[in-house]
Amino acid sequence: VRIDLAYDGTAYAGWQVQPGQRTIQGTLEALLERLQGGERSPLRGAGRTDAGVHARGQVADALVTLRHDDARLGHALSRLLPRDIRVVALRTVDPAFDARRDARAKTYVYRIDRSAHGDPFLARFALHVPWALDRERIEEALVVLPGRRDWSAFTAAACEVEDRVRHLTEARLVDAGPGEQRFVFTADGFLTHMVRALAGTLLEIGRGRMTTGELRAALECGDRTLAGPTAAARGLVLEHVRY
Amino acid sequence: VRIDLAYDGTAYAGWQVQPGQRTIQGTLEALLERLQGGERSPLRGAGRTDAGVHARGQVADALVTLRHDDARLGHALSRLLPRDIRVVALRTVDPAFDARRDARAKTYVYRIDRSAHGDPFLARFALHVPWALDRERIEEALVVLPGRRDWSAFTAAACEVEDRVRHLTEARLVDAGPGEQRFVFTADGFLTHMVRALAGTLLEIGRGRMTTGELRAALECGDRTLAGPTAAARGLVLEHVRY
Numbered sequence: 001v002r003i004d005l006a007y008d009g010t011a012y013a014g015w016q017v018q019p020g021q022r023t024i025q026g027t028l029e030a031l032l033e034r035l036q037g038g039e040r041s042p043l044r045g046a047g048r049t050d051a052g053v054h055a056r057g058q059v060a061d062a063l064v065t066l067r068h069d070d071a072r073l074g075h076a077l078s079r080l081l082p083r084d085i086r087v088v089a090l091r092t093v094d095p096a097f098d099a100r101r102d103a104r105a106k107t108y109v110y111r112i113d114r115s116a117h118g119d120p121f122l123a124r125f126a127l128h129v130p131w132a133l134d135r136e137r138i139e140e141a142l143v144v145l146p147g148r149r150d151w152s153a154f155t156a157a158a159c160e161v162e163d164r165v166r167h168l169t170e171a172r173l174v175d176a177g178p179g180e181q182r183f184v185f186t187a188d189g190f191l192t193h194m195v196r197a198l199a200g201t202l203l204e205i206g207r208g209r210m211t212t213g214e215l216r217a218a219l220e221c222g223d224r225t226l227a228g229p230t231a232a233a234r235g236l237v238l239e240h241v242r243y
Numbered sequence: 244v245r246i247d248l249a250y251d252g253t254a255y256a257g258w259q260v261q262p263g264q265r266t267i268q269g270t271l272e273a274l275l276e277r278l279q280g281g282e283r284s285p286l287r288g289a290g291r292t293d294a295g296v297h298a299r300g301q302v303a304d305a306l307v308t309l310r311h312d313d314a315r316l317g318h319a320l321s322r323l324l325p326r327d328i329r330v331v332a333l334r335t336v337d338p339a340f341d342a343r344r345d346a347r348a349k350t351y352v353y354r355i356d357r358s359a360h361g362d363p364f365l366a367r368f369a370l371h372v373p374w375a376l377d378r379e380r381i382e383e384a385l386v387v388l389p390g391r392r393d394w395s396a397f398t399a400a401a402c403e404v405e406d407r408v409r410h411l412t413e414a415r416l417v418d419a420g421p422g423e424q425r426f427v428f429t430a431d432g433f434l435t436h437m438v439r440a441l442a443g444t445l446l447e448i449g450r451g452r453m454t455t456g457e458l459r460a461a462l463e464c465g466d467r468t469l470a471g472p473t474a475a476a477r478g479l480v481l482e483h484v485r486y
Binding site: 056084086087117124 | 249297328331367368
């Protein structure tokens with residue numbers, strides 16, 4: 001089955017199962033195991049979201065042995081899951097479907113609370129940035145980003161992935177109602193912390209602490225220390241996975 | 244000083260100080276006491292919100308002894324408060340100002356998540372109502388509500404207020420983007436659980452389990468058992484206080 005999920009990641013140590021930690025994948029797998037009378041069904045998720053990161057459009061697949069129809073299984077999962085994880089859709093798909101490998105593009109959104117005082121209703125879901133941001137400088141930097149390139153300057157130092165080339169096809173800043181702005185990034189894949197490092201760098205540029213020239217240099221040298229800081233996890237949402 | 248506050252009430256046992264409980268008023272008073280080197284400044288809040296109820300426009304007053312200017316004090320409070328309580332504004336006012344008694348009208352909003360699966364980003368802030376609601380039946384019932392009357396049928400059984408007459412001036416259902424609807428109620432004052440009982444009753448009417456006739460009967464008899472259930476606290480927000 002293919003399972004489309006939305007979650008508030010605040011209370012979780014990310015998507016991926018980790019011993020002794022509460023994770024999204026772990027919570028779902030434990031529930032499936034319970035529903036299947038002890039039989040395990042490992043899940044594969046399209047995006048391995050970090051601790052505190054949210055999702056509106058996470059996609060996972062699992063080989064389930066239950067004979068429920070799709071609607072009934074989706075309903076059973078939703079009823080038994082905590083309120084911060086929701087099954088948006090569940091359907092039987094081709095057994096060859098691989099939620100991770102078949103993903104053609106992912107869209108992440110980074111939410112910024114622009115209110116002066118900080119909106120308590122966004123505290124779990126956005127980074128509070130009350131200071132002035134130069135929109136023109138940010139737009140100028142956003143133009144530089146799209147393309148197929150090595151993103152070494154925008155990934156966690158510990159990242160052990162060898163191929164760091166990804167094709168970024170969308171990098172935008174949009175207004176989302178009064179008091180909120182959002183970065184939107186789409187790529188064929190993202191490295192660990194890549195979106196948060198991009199958001200952190202763009203915010204430094206908006207604040208006048210970095211320049212688009214420095215951003216270009218970071219991209220060219222592939223040196224993480226030349227890019228801006230990794231923005232807090234709570235602003236990040238896995239918005240959509242395209243197949 | 245007059246302090247305008249916004250808060251996510253999920254983690255609090257309501258506005259009012261209660262021994263051994265974490266409350267909004269208690270958190271603020273403890274912080275003021277700390278800033279004033281042990282000197283206490285009791286707060287008066289316009290609305291005594293219940294456990295789990297939120298606010299965008301709560302207003303409180305306090306006699307502070309700090310010699311900070313308003314902006315600096317507001318800033319100091321905001322920096323030291325947890326992220327789920329925010330000082331939206333702080334200003335010196337006439338010493339006669341009483342946030343509770345001087346309030347001329349209050350507006351409460353009750354938020355309803357109308358998505359099929361339940362939006363995890365609204366789980367703390369809205370009641371999930373996935374079933375069909377008959378908008379026409381609700382609108383018909385909303386017309387009956389405004390006016391100056393005894394609201395005994397819409398208050399907690401334990402409510403010991405003697406005067407249960409309040410003047411309701413606004414009762415509406417509005418669409419708030421895709422997947423969300425909101426009840427909006429304005430009155431010169433509200434009884435304990437009044438908005439939640441109104442929301443619960445209107446949802447029963449929308450679902451076809453109660454009629455506007457039964458609503459009228461409840462209003463006339465003042466019998467709490469004739470009205471609908473008290474809707475969950477998490478959907479309720481103190482939106483605005485007018486002076």
